[in-house]
Amino acid sequence: MTISLGFVVAEFNRDLTYQMELLGREHAEFLGATVKETVLVPGVFDMPLAIKKLCQREDIDAVVTIGSVIEGETDHDQVVMQHAARKIMDLSLEFNKPVTLGIPGPGMTRMAAHERVDYAKRAVEAAVKLVRRL
Numbered sequence: 001m002t003i004s005l006g007f008v009v010a011e012f013n014r015d016l017t018y019q020m021e022l023l024g025r026e027h028a029e030f031l032g033a034t035v036k037e038t039v040l041v042p043g044v045f046d047m048p049l050a051i052k053k054l055c056q057r058e059d060i061d062a063v064v065t066i067g068s069v070i071e072g073e074t075d076h077d078q079v080v081m082q083h084a085a086r087k088i089m090d091l092s093l094e095f096n097k098p099v100t101l102g103i104p105g106p107g108m109t110r111m112a113a114h115e116r117v118d119y120a121k122r123a124v125e126a127a128v129k130l131v132r133r134l
């Protein structure tokens with residue numbers, strides 16, 4: 001069976017998430033999975049509703065989130081990441097579908113973010129493994 005993935009990708013820090021999206025697509029192809037739908041959202045905080053819509057679709061086996069949360073002058077990055085990560089986990093359990101975390105940060109410089117674009121590949125790999133094993 002070919003595994004169908006949904007991608008939810010943040011437009012925030014798009015230079016990074018564009019690269020991550022391409023890496024994720026390449027890795028999905030390498031693993032024999034299909035990216036059936038890609039939904040762009042403004043930022044990581046805005047992901048949960050898009051994830052939920054994709055989880056509701058019977059033709060999507062797992063959802064991969066792709067974003068990058070870079071530190072600013074305040075703790076805003078912490079709020080964005082903590083809430084998104086918690087909701088990602090909650091939605092996965094609510095819909096009985098893997099929803100994986102391809103989002104480095106918070107507390108991360110732009111340089112560190114560039115070094116962590118492979119989080120997208122890791123999230124694709126985790127999604128495929130979970131669908132196969134569960």
Ligand SMILES: Nc1c(NC[C@H](O)[C@H](O)[C@H](O)CO)[nH]c(=O)[nH]c1=O
Binds near residue numbers: 046
């Ligand atoms: N600071 C980052 C954000 N912030 C934006 C929020 O995610 C959201 O779009 C806004 O609050 C409107 O609801 N988003 C990222 O993806 N990365 C960041 O570093």
Ligand SMILES: CC(=O)[C@@H](O)COP(=O)(O)O
Binds near residue numbers: 073076
């Ligand atoms: C880098 C950002 O846009 C985000 O983490 C928030 O920045 P700030 O804390 O300076 O408002």
